[in-house]
Amino acid sequence: MKKWVFTLTMAAGIVGLAGCGGQNSDTVAKTKAGNVTKEELYEAMKDKAGEQALQQLVFEKVLSKEYKVSDKEVDKKLDELKEQLGPQFEMALMQSGFKDEDDFRQSLKINLLQEKAAVKDMKVSEEEVKEYYNNKQKEIEVRHILVDDEKTAKEVKSKLDKGEDFKKLAKEYSVDTAANEQGGSLGTISIDEPQMDETFKKEAFKLKKNEISNPVETQFGWHIIQVTDIKEKPKKDRQPYDKVKDDYAHQLKVAKLDPETIQEALKDELKKADVKVNDKDLKETFDNILNEKKAEDDKKKAEK
Known part of the structure; x- marks a missing residue:
């Protein structure tokens, strides 16, 4: 398993609520001291995790238009993680800010969409796939x-x-x-x-x-x-090469991914989608991806 899985934020867990901003002032909670409206809740969440939630929402909309991730694919990845982490799985979810498995599935789907976007132009040779297949047999x-x-x-x-x-x-x-x-x-x-x-x-x-x-x-x-x-x-446990070669080719491509490649793929997709952020407080949400100079400056600051 790649370590990206549990570097996901809890933003996915507030995606549904984040979408309520900009609507009418319906009451979310009532108290004798006063009510909490959708608009107030939106503003509060925007301050805490607005950029993360907006990124999750936009990434899913933009990437889902070009790429497809089925429930079966999410289930498969989830099962792999459970097998690899064993009894530590639930603890890993909690430590990463996810309230439950359903909460995690949404972020997992977005990451799988990102993977597909990042590997779309990547090539692996038939020789590489066969070598990987042979190594899988032992x-x-x-x-x-x-x-x-x-x-x-x-x-x-x-x-x-x-x-x-x-x-x-x-x-x-x-x-x-x-x-x-x-x-x-x-x-x-x-x-x-x-x-x-x-x-x-x-x-x-x-x-x-x-x-x-x-x-x-x-x-x-x-x-x-x-x-x-x-x-x-x-031999009875081996699957025929022709049946698994496409899946193995994808796995090899994913293994070659690094953060820079994924970032570049997201940048291309966001540019094609002509993303514009209207909320003045969230204007800079995608600057680190779309603005190369700002991203480089932020990277240098982080390294100091």
Whole structure:
């Protein structure tokens, strides 16, 4: 699972209410001290999460015109998340500001729409799809030695090539202290392992049983990887390639997405839709997406 899922805001939960602004002053709540009107509620919510709610509403309208996400697709993604997070799913919802599963589904649908917009022009080769299909048919047991720099990684690899013990070297060199308790073992992983670095997985799944990789650089440092076992999926559990290749091609494209690509796709869609914000307090809602200079300035401020 990509980590974007629970970086969603609670804006979707107030989308329905946000749409009530600008209408008549119908009473939402009555008290002896005075009533609360729709207009008052709208203004209060606008101050707290108006831009987020407006973005959600506009994104859904604009993207739904060009792309379709079915309830079945949302259910599938939701089931994947539940399986991956297990008993932590409900807690993750609460921590991310969602009141319940239905509240979360709306934001999940919008993110799936964003994905479709972002991958529409992306290409993957038949070779990539076949490789992914083949990797989906197995799981591997893997261990690694993680160090901070390439020089040390090459030193470790040289010692392994000379026959020195992997577990001993892991204990001596590796900065992954948790894995070192198991001789560098990371256990059994799949090609879709959500918590595993994509570069690490790609290199690990190229290895044969007992083969040791050359130094591999990821966001965490430099790895020496060894596959200690390969477990093939039973043939009866394998789906024909032609039946799943389109779905797998989409999954590969999504795996290549980054925030910049998604942002650029949203920018294109908003421009095509000629979005104009009439509410003076929300005029800048889409500036970070449409105004490249402002987005760059905000990014620099965040990095300081």
